[in-house]
Amino acid sequence: MSKGQKIKVEIIAPSANTIFEERESGITHTSFELEYVLYQAIKNGNVTWVKQAIENYLKSGLVIGRLSKDNMRQLKYWAVSCISLAIHYSILGGMDETDAFNLSDQYIRHVDSLSAMEEIIYYLKEKAVELTNFVNEAKGKEWYSPAIRQSLHYINIHLHERLDVMTLAKKVGLSRDYFSTLFKKQVGTSVHAYIQHEKLEASKFLLYQGISYETISYNFGFCSETHYITCFKREYGMTPGQYRKMLYPE
Numbered sequence: 001m002s003k004g005q006k007i008k009v010e011i012i013a014p015s016a017n018t019i020f021e022e023r024e025s026g027i028t029h030t031s032f033e034l035e036y037v038l039y040q041a042i043k044n045g046n047v048t049w050v051k052q053a054i055e056n057y058l059k060s061g062l063v064i065g066r067l068s069k070d071n072m073r074q075l076k077y078w079a080v081s082c083i084s085l086a087i088h089y090s091i092l093g094g095m096d097e098t099d100a101f102n103l104s105d106q107y108i109r110h111v112d113s114l115s116a117m118e119e120i121i122y123y124l125k126e127k128a129v130e131l132t133n134f135v136n137e138a139k140g141k142e143w144y145s146p147a148i149r150q151s152l153h154y155i156n157i158h159l160h161e162r163l164d165v166m167t168l169a170k171k172v173g174l175s176r177d178y179f180s181t182l183f184k185k186q187v188g189t190s191v192h193a194y195i196q197h198e199k200l201e202a203s204k205f206l207l208y209q210g211i212s213y214e215t216i217s218y219n220f221g222f223c224s225e226t227h228y229i230t231c232f233k234r235e236y237g238m239t240p241g242q243y244r245k246m247l248y249p250e
Helices: 016-025 030-045 048-061 071-092 097-112 117-141 147-157 165-172 176-187 192-206 213-219 227-237 240-247
Strands: 007-009 062-064
Touching: 007 240, 030 048, 030 062, 030 071, 030 117, 062 071, 062 165, 071 117, 097 117, 097 147, 147 165, 147 176, 147 192, 165 176, 165 192, 192 213, 192 227, 192 240, 213 227, 227 240
Parallel strands: 007 062
Antiparallel strands: none
């Protein structure tokens, strides 16, 4: 369904006896089966299936229960429920829960800023594909043991702290040596190398925002600005300054 194509949306009229009215009119909520296929596709990280499921969902015509007297608020409430379901399925699909919930907040804030039904629906369509891509990227971590998944989540939400093997091993209830061996075997790199890579990846967004090297190195626990620049160049083959120029060519 291309942008600009008319989308049929129907809102069930409020009633003291809703089920009676639905039986009389024959108008009921959009099929749960269509929704389930869509959310399962998100959980599986399959973008092709998601796109097809969205097309089938929209072509069937959206029938939504009455959630508000205001039609725009009605659509926004519905959109928030869609986002919440999609986020939970993405977590079940292997996405880090902190990343997923932060995306949910971001999506909901944007929906709140929209002012037209078509904008909301096409935004949801776009973000369903984006979310599915994130799930697909996380799929490789599904086979990790619970201890390693727990450690990866801990690293993700504590990147601004000084992390070490002993701290992580204690968090997951393993000995230092066994945790190090297990991490290397499953993740394919040492704990130290993984942490540094994640910090450098996260620092790219701050470079994009124009944050100083001094602040970045402090935030991510590098011992100095020089150390941060050296690590960045070793990882990416260019300095943070060169990377920033690449983002903002003159």
